[in-house]
Amino acid sequence: MIRFYYSPAPNPVKVALFLEEAGLEYEVLPVDTRKGEQHDAAFKALNPNAKVPVIVDGEAVVFDSNAILLYLAQKTGKFLPADTPAARGQMNSWLMFVASGIGPFCGQAVHFKHYAPGEHPYAVNRYDFEAWRHWRIVNEHLATRRYMLGDDYTLVDMALWGWARVAPFVLGDAAWNELPNVKRLLDEINARPAAQRAEALKARFTFKADMDDEANKAMFPQNTRLQG
Structure with missing residues (x-):
């Protein structure tokens, strides 16, 4: 059985979607990032980058959500395009677009808009843009x-869906007026039973909700350095 290290953030949730769509057996191991559990030695032995998600599948340990999706797709033979150079090229290109573009820039936009202490107009403008x-x-x-x-x-x-779910939090209230085709895809995936089961996972566990000093130290350790 696959061990799935999970939190309700966008990247773990898209892995949950694949696991549910593929009908794979898995055990959920919650990681409360606001309590700093991602920095525990046992977890960092699986992912030195101290980020969720991670899966352990027998002898295979896979971290990074997009790498996990690709691993699971290749393992099961499901949710892959046609086995042609053209189709594989498109798959790899768009998967890496999500990995190197959508995820990091949305994450930084959220950080500087909602969590960074102080005012950062340049950073907000850059990452929002x-x-x-x-x-x-x-x-x-x-x-x-x-x-x-x-x-x-x-x-x-599936990779895109993880972040599309939180687009208004990233971009603001104008998101769906400006991105109707993304909203159409989001609604279609949301209607799938597997997506509903993936979303329901968070209700099975209790995660720290407050962004207090403990959570800030766990999630943004660089701020401690600024404080001396």
């Missing part, structure tokens, strides 16, 4: 196809 730019690329791409890779639902849609 880049987050919007990446999402507009996706929205334009989806204008001419049902899913990210065409007519078939794949791991790339």
Whole structure:
């Protein structure tokens, strides 16, 4: 059985979606990042980067959510495009676009808008601009196809869904007016029973809700350095 180290953040949730869609047996091991559990030695032995999610599948340990999606897709043979150079090229390109673009820029936009102490107008402007730019690329791409890779639902849609769920928190209230094609894909995936089960996982566990000093130290240790 797969051991799945989980929190309700966007990246772990998209892995939960794949596990549910593929009907894989897995054990959920919650990691409360606001309590700093990602910094425990046992967890860092699995992922030296101290980030959730991680899966352990027999002898295989896989961290980074997009790497996990690719591993699971290759393991099961499910939710992959056609086995052609053209289709694999598109899959890898868009999966890495989510990994290197959507995720990091949305994460930084959220950090500087909602969590960073003090005022950071340059950082807010930069990451908000880049987050919007990446999402507009996706929205334009989806204008001419049902899913990210065409007519078939794949791991790339799952990767995108994790972050699309929180687009208004990242971008603001204008998100869905400006990104109707992304909203259409989000609604379609949300209606899938597997997505509803993935979303329901968070109700099975209690995670720290307050962003108090303990949570800030656990999630943003660089701030401690600024405080001397």
